[in-house]
Amino acid sequence: MTRVLVVDDEPQMIRALSINLRSRGYEVDAARDGRTALELAASHHPDVVILDLGLPDISGFEVLRGLRGWTSVPVIVLSARHGSYEKVEALDAGADDYVTKPFGMDELMARIRAAVRRGVPASETPVVQTAAFSVDLAARRVTREGHDVRLTPTEWAILELLVRNPGRLVSQRQVLQEVWGPAYGNETNYLRVYMAQLRRKLEPDPSHPRHLITEPGMGYRFEP
Known part of the structure; x- marks a missing residue:
């Protein structure tokens, strides 16, 4: 089964994404802060990461840089920031895709499927x-x-x-x-x-x- 790591500090967003992903056959891990996200990525080796930029401890950009230090796992950024600067910064930091909130669940699922197809086997060790x-x-x-x-x-x-x-x-x-x-x-x-x-x-x-x-x-x- 495809494993997805959801990283967001909003419990409602984590719950909504987890329900929708599990109903479509995905395994889901969830983290509400950046450090937990990095620990889960290292221990559970997700096939794709859904990452909010606004986290309570370290920024989503720091999480991205931490992931890119050892893995090529696809990362889809979710953000309420609509400016082109933030999108360019996220992509330059290693994100594979950028989705602005609010978003349609069907569109997000399509982007997840595309990211998994482009991804590499999650066998890397940090x-x-x-x-x-x-x-x-x-x-x-x-x-x-x-x-x-x-x-x-x-x-x-x-x-x-x-x-x-x-x-x-x-x-x-x-x-x-x-x-x-x-x-x-x-x-x-x-x-x-x-x-x-x-x-x-x-x-x-x-x-x-x-x-x-x-x-x-x-x-x-x-x-x-």
Whole structure:
């Protein structure tokens, strides 16, 4: 059965969507805040996510970014915001579709069916485990020897990019452009500093790294 995760802070909306989805043969999980949504997505692996942007704890945009850190599950945004700016921002953040409230249930169901057809199998795992540390891409959390490791936003962005490409060479230019932006394609000194910081925080022996590998003159590679 197709599993749908409904994320909305309005109980009436959750109830209406759950009734309509279950009557059509879907399995439904529901979350009334963003953190619960990310936890359910990681543990239950939905086939599609219906996401309201106005949540009480973290914004729907943060939920989107958290999901896109580890999964390609289709996300349909529901929002009372009708402006084109919000739609563009949601799509740029990783949404697959945008439906404004109020909406017709038949139209939403058609969009869900289309999203599921376009989707990928929900077999991705948000937790990457190495012998030295673990990376939870959904929760954006790194642990080592049972303790949280505090990373700066830039350190996290570099680590996330490498972890999402295990065993593959990621060029220096690609890291710089994806983390800092197109204007920084040649600032390799930035990378050396941040990679050294990551190794100090994560590798048992930073001078002989096992997981964050440098390919001299080319780029970096993550080995689980």
